[in-house]
Amino acid sequence: MIAYLDNAATTRVWPEAAQAAVEAMTERYFNPSSRYPAASGAAKALEADRAAVAKALGCSPKEVTFTSCGTESDNWAVRAAAEYGRRKGKHIITTAIEHHAVLNPVAELEQEGYEVTYLQPTARGTIDLAELERALRPDTILVSMMLVNNELGSVLPVREAVQIVKRSGAPALFHCDAVQAFLKVPFTPKSLGVDLLAVSGHKVHAPKGIGAMYIRNGLKLKPFILGGGQENGLRSGTEPTAQIAAFARACELGLARRDADIAHMQELKDYTLRRIAEEVPQVAPVIEGDAPHVLALTMTGYKSEVLVRVLGDRGVCVSAGSACHRGRPSHVYAAMNLTKPQRDGAFRVSFSGDSTKEEVDALIDGLKFAAKTLFPSMS
Numbered sequence: 001m002i003a004y005l006d007n008a009a010t011t012r013v014w015p016e017a018a019q020a021a022v023e024a025m026t027e028r029y030f031n032p033s034s035r036y037p038a039a040s041g042a043a044k045a046l047e048a049d050r051a052a053v054a055k056a057l058g059c060s061p062k063e064v065t066f067t068s069c070g071t072e073s074d075n076w077a078v079r080a081a082a083e084y085g086r087r088k089g090k091h092i093i094t095t096a097i098e099h100h101a102v103l104n105p106v107a108e109l110e111q112e113g114y115e116v117t118y119l120q121p122t123a124r125g126t127i128d129l130a131e132l133e134r135a136l137r138p139d140t141i142l143v144s145m146m147l148v149n150n151e152l153g154s155v156l157p158v159r160e161a162v163q164i165v166k167r168s169g170a171p172a173l174f175h176c177d178a179v180q181a182f183l184k185v186p187f188t189p190k191s192l193g194v195d196l197l198a199v200s201g202h203k204v205h206a207p208k209g210i211g212a213m214y215i216r217n218g219l220k221l222k223p224f225i226l227g228g229g230q231e232n233g234l235r236s237g238t239e240p241t242a243q244i245a246a247f248a249r250a251c252e253l254g255l256a257r258r259d260a261d262i263a264h265m266q267e268l269k270d271y272t273l274r275r276i277a278e279e280v281p282q283v284a285p286v287i288e289g290d291a292p293h294v295l296a297l298t299m300t301g302y303k304s305e306v307l308v309r310v311l312g313d314r315g316v317c318v319s320a321g322s323a324c325h326r327g328r329p330s331h332v333y334a335a336m337n338l339t340k341p342q343r344d345g346a347f348r349v350s351f352s353g354d355s356t357k358e359e360v361d362a363l364i365d366g367l368k369f370a371a372k373t374l375f376p377s378m379s
Contacts, residue, residue: 001315001358001362002315002317003315003316003317003358003359003360003362003363003366004317004355004359005316005318005349005350005351005355005359005360005363006317006318006319006348006349006350007203007350007351007352007355008150008180008203008293008294008348008350009319009350010202010203010208011202011203011204011205011352012205012352013202013205013206013207013250014205014249014250014253016249016250016253017205017206017207017246017249017253018207018246019249020245020246020248020249021207021242021245021246022242023245024045024241024244024246025241025242028041028042029042029241030042031238032046032238032239032241033230042241045241045245046241046244048248049241049245049248050064050066050244050248052248053212053247053248055251055252055255056182056251056252056254056255057182057189057197057199057214058188058189058190058191059189059190059214060217062217062232063189063214063215064212064213064214065212065213065215065231065232065234066210066211066212066231066235066239066240066244066247067198067210067211067212067213068209068210068211068240069200069201069202069208069209069210070099070101070177070179070198070200070203071099071200071211072211073198073199073200073211073212074099074101074102074105074175074177074179075105076224076235077144077175077196077197077198078105078106078142078144078175079224080196080221080222080224081141081142081144081172081173081195081196082141082142083221083222084141084173084219084221084222085141085142085171085172085173086141088139088141088171089137089138089139089141090113090114090115090139091116091117091139091140091141092106092109092110092114092115092116092117092140092141092142092143092144093116093119093132093135093136093142093143093144093172094106094116094117094118094119094142094143094144094145095118095119095121095144095156096118096120096121096331097121097125097146097149097152097332097336098144098145098146098177099150099177100331101177101198102144102146102175102177103331119131119132119135119145120335121154121332121335123287123336124154124287125149125152125153125154125286125287125289125296125336126154126155126156126157127145127161129157129160129161129164132161132164132165133164133168136164136165136168136170136172137170138169138170139171140168140170140172141170141171141172141173142172142174142175143161143165143172143173143174143175144174144175144176144177145158145161145175145176145177146158146177146178146179146180146181147177147178147181147185147187147192148180148181148184148185148291148294149180149289149294149332150180151294151296151332151333151348152286152287152289152294152296152332152336153287153288153289153290153291153293153294153295153350154287154290154291155185155289155290155291158174158176158192158194159191159193161174162174162192162193162194166193173195173196173219174194174195175194175195175196175197175198176192176196176197176198177197177198178197178198178199179198179200179203179211180203180291180293180294182199182200182203182204183251183254183255183258183261184262184265184292184293185262185291185292186258186262189214189216194216195215195216196213196214196215196216196219197213198211198212198213198214199211199214201243201246201247201250204250204254205250205253205254205352206243206246206247206249206250206251207243207247209240210240210243210244210246210247212247215234221234223235223236225237257353260353261352262292263292264355265292265293265351265352265353266292268355268356268360269288269293269295269351271357271360272295272349272360272363272364273285273288273295275360275361275364276297276364279364279368280364280367280368282299282300282301282302282367282371283298283299283367283371284297284298284300285298286298286333286336286338286342286346287336292351293350293351293352294348294349294350295349295350296346296347296348297346297347297348297349298338298342298343298345298346298347299345299347299367299370299371300339300341300342301341301344301345302344302345302370302374302376303344304320304344304345304346304347305320306374307320307345307347307374308320308347310369310373310374311363311366311367311370314365314366314369315362316362316363316366318347318348318349318350318363319350320346320347329343330343330346333346349363
């Protein structure tokens, strides 16, 4: 049995979503931009799929632009906001615990002469709003803050941060990376008050290769990709209708299941914490986090890459932080000021609505085996 507990990295594609992709590829395979009647059906299906994603997000279909992934959406948002505010200032605020899809384009802008303030996390893995208030300036043109941290499971105070930015009078656009929050934590872009928001399909049981950007109605951005004028002229290129169809179906199912899945994931998270506390004293939470699906743990004094390999050999899939690190030390754990032994032993367990207690039981058995057989690191 494979005990898959790395759902923050990617999720299993639901069969219904896969079937929607197959039908789009084999029955509605026409280019939606073509002018003959058969293609108009593909165009109508595309807009119906856009409406389904918009419904899951809680926004208007015209506010949804399809992208290839959450990383593209984040990169586009950062660059577009800088371009949008270029005549008003060159100051950016973000957090030190953002995904690299935000931090790397921000760092690139910093090299181009923008000034960046990085808000540091609290001990709970969130952001002190007083620090944001002190950081805001009349030339702040972008604030970027994720809603759920992908390594800690902490929920950041985006709605309150937006209100502070608006009260300050700064000309900043507010961008939110909601990749780990979508269909895991209830929100709408309007309830948050954000201008730009990124989501990704493969985190919600759709295939890899599809994402979306929420762009607030009335916000006029420079086109991201030039060409045939698809996606309202903002992102040209023939639409990936199969991935979009699968994304839409996953959104429909995910929205219908959302409340039940959230309760189920929280129950599994609590069960995991309880069993670890009772049976594996070598393991402790980094923080418990407010999101129901992400649990950051540490086997202090051990090496997480060794632990992940030992668990993997037993069919238990977890990760040593974000899958995007590819073995590099976690900037999130570093920003949390964990001790080196805590950082070295940190790993992430993450659930979906499909996760089971049997998978958690396999994890606990694997951790108990690791605690008995592995030697603590001397570093």
